[in-house]
């Protein structure tokens with residue numbers, strides 16, 4: 007085997023172009039899962055339309071022995087099943103790559119590229135001969151190309167068989183027909199082509215201790231483990247699966263074994279205004295409550311978010327961001343709600359944001375968010391996105407420390423209220439800007455009247471200039487307390503000259519790009535932000551560097567704007583690298599952008 | 611809302627209830643509403659209702675939206691928690707609060723603008739869920755707090771203080787409640803405490819969403835001639851269809867009612883409502899009949915009042931959700947968290 011070929015083992019990208027609603031999703035996840043089961047790290051991204059049936063959909067599988075978590079930007083093998091997008095799909099293949107298509111029908115002659123090897127397999131023809139019924143034939147055509155790929159890429163058929171048996175469990179007939187379809191494709195490919203291709207898979211042992219999980223499922227688990235009991239929501243892509251998962255987990259773990267009662271309450275609200283209102287009511291009443299949503303939902307929730315900030319009610323919001331503005335592209339990813347969440351609602355407001363970088367961090371962030379919301383008595387946002395929320399990511403197995411106890415914050419219980427001489431809801435007893443609260447119904451002495459209108463430290467209505475200023479200044483003090491309570495940045499490198507600042511789902515692509523620069527002798531430090539507000543460490547990192555690339559996925563450099571607004575740094579040293587196509591950011595984009603900037607620097 | 615606290619002075623001969631509390635213990639801050647505002651009469655009826663029902667004040671949660679009417683929770687039960695939410699969105703907050711702890715008395719006070727204009731959606735959905743709470747609309751046909759614009763309950767042809775005539779039909783909260791699944795639907799008048807008091811008590815004891823539309827004149831912006839929500843107009847066209855007597859669980863029915871005109875409804879806690887019908891054929895369990903009666907009376911210009919419909923057995927939000935009786939915040943964390951071992955087990959499906 008040549009070096010060139012060896013270098014491609016377990017390191018290539020397959021992209022599958024399908025028609026939405028034809029069952030391709032399960033075939034594609036079977037493909038990805040089999041590679042994962044062979045011990046080889048994989049990344050999978052689903053690019054689906056906002057449609058139930060008929061529009062084009064793509065799935066990208068990156069086989070990555072080095073465990074990268076982002077897209078590379080290349081396509082080595084295109085599985086072009088959708089005739090509608092064939093031209094575009096062919097154009098996207100990297101030079102030297104392959105394209106597999108359904109040769110049951112002749113493809114147009116003009117569609118040719120000299121630098122791409124085309125492989126035709128009569129998928130429909132084979133399946134029509136073998137299976138009965140239109141629906142079965144369509145479904146099996148997808149499974150059949152997995153068989154072809156198994157031959158071309160050397161995927162272990164036993165692994166596929168085991169996966170099918172697990173998936174269909176008791177439905178023996180389905181296991182049988184799926185296996186037939188796999189073998190149909192597998193045998194055809196072995197017969198007609200040189201198998202395997204130069205790039206293919208070889209078993210490794212690099213996925214032990216890992217799982218493939220999406221961020222919404224992980225966040226829902228985080229809510230369960232954090233002890234959240236009230237969830238209110240209104241369906242919206244890409245956040246819906248978070249509440250779906252929470253419901254499933256609650257029915258599994260939260261039904262009281264003695265009484266049969268639900269130790270949770272999930273309410274599908276009439277809209278997002280109501281959903282966040284319900285969260286406020288539950289938070290006021292002492293339950294850990296949350297709502298998952300996306301940009302349009304955040305827009306609707308604004309009035310209540312300000313209410314929560316001003317009246318100081320704990321609440322957790324998951325913003326699984328999608329492309330805006332307006333309805334935007336509901337099934338595409340972006341980090342476009344940073345500004346609208348950081349300063350959500352009218353008046354002077356500031357909100358705590360957490361930036362998970364992958365599903366494992368969604369799990370952790372969920373727990374942190376509830377602790378922070380109750381400690382700080384304020385709404386806290388977990389800023390996920392469609393890429394993290396809906397794609398299965400390979401992450402280290404989620405772990406839990408049974409010693410964890412939730413931080414319910416400063417709450418006076420019945421005995422403490424009984425003992426207390428006086429209780430004033432908004433009195434800053436400890437000087438950290440955080441006051442003591444009491445739950446309704448606990449003790450007459452704990453009673454207070456909560457309002458979103460002007461109030462003094464006793465909780466009484468006021469329109470007094472001084473009392474108003476005292477209140478908002480205390481909220482500012484609380485904000486300063488928050489800076490050191492939120493998770494700090496993750497920093498690597500110490501060149502102290504050039505660096506990258508980023509957050510969330512950009513992380514994998516950034517780290518891969520930095521590693522590539524390192525190999526070329528260019529050192530880049532890296533600060534990954536995990537939360538807003540920014541701590542002193544964040545300020546220091548910026549101060550210590552000459553040039554910083556701020557990588558983010560939106561058009562308007564929202565993260566950079568936040569940094570500038572909050573820290574007032576020398577703005578010239580913050581250079582924006584903006585990716586906002588709606589597809590998850592890839593490593594090549596970052597490399598090219600930084601190279602261009604470096605070249606410009608040399609020229610100048 | 612109040613920053614003026616009333617002095618709590620005990621005076622001789624003060625009546626106390628079963629808890630040893632006096633009416634004063636059920637009062638709140640000093641009202642800052644206009645003198646003569648209908649809303650204040652409702653407040654005083656509420657104080658009496660809670661007092662006579664022997665409810666511990668701190669076991670009540672008071673909620674409201676925004677408006678003059680929404681200020682009233684500050685004027686009763688000063689030792690109960692209150693929450694003055696945002697305009698038109700109190701039902702959502704009440705839903706979440708109720709979801710978190712179902713063992714409190716929930717009372718929501720709203721206005722016609724708050725519930726029928728900006729908040730119509732949430733009002734409807736709270737009824738659809740049959741949220742367990744007493745919900746009052748202090749209905750004056752205008753937006754009091756923003757100085758007298760017509761609200762969605764303004765009647766056709768009614769005249770604003772500045773002379774403008776309302777050309778749009780009103781949304782009647784009673785008819786809306788009947789349509790949206792309200793399980794306790796009543797109308798009262800702030801000027802008739804005798805009728806209002808038993809309705810408030812019945813509403814507090816009803817298991818489910820008890821909606822009372824209380825006509826409550828705004829003396830400043832809607833009490834003039836040609837206003838259909840004035841004291842004078844309301845008194846003139848006021849038409850009680852059903853008179854309600856509230857009988858607490860332990861008490862026997864002592865009044866002698868005329869045969870045939872009486873329906874007795876037993877509530878979940880054992881209290882009884884004796885509904886004495888002014889119109890002998892009226893059946894407060896028949897929703898369709900209630901609607902048709904309302905339409906007919908409306909055509910005659912009558913303002914029908916009383917407990918117009920009740921379904922004491924409709925499932926509440928909690929019954930539908932099978933949610934824990936205990937407040938969720940009191941469930942030990944250990945019972946909420948599945949633990950590390952379960953997490954390992956669960957993840958086998960993600961491998």
Ligand SMILES: Cc1ncc(C[n+]2csc(CCOP(=O)(O)OP(=O)(O)O)c2C)c(N)n1
Pocket residue numbers: 676677678679680697720721722723724725748750752753754755756761
């Ligand atoms: C979002 C929003 N829009 C407008 C207002 C202004 N506003 C305050 S109270 C009110 C109307 C209240 O009318 P109603 O509920 O009938 O109460 P009333 O004062 O008549 O008792 C309005 C429009 C507001 N507070 N919030």
Ligand code: SF4
Pocket residue numbers: 642643644646647648649678679750754755827828829830831
């Ligand atoms: S303006 Fe009208 S509703 Fe408001 S307090 Fe005065 S009388 Fe009452």
Ligand SMILES: [Mg+2]
Pocket residue numbers: 677679721722723748749750751752753754761
């Ligand atoms: Mg009004």
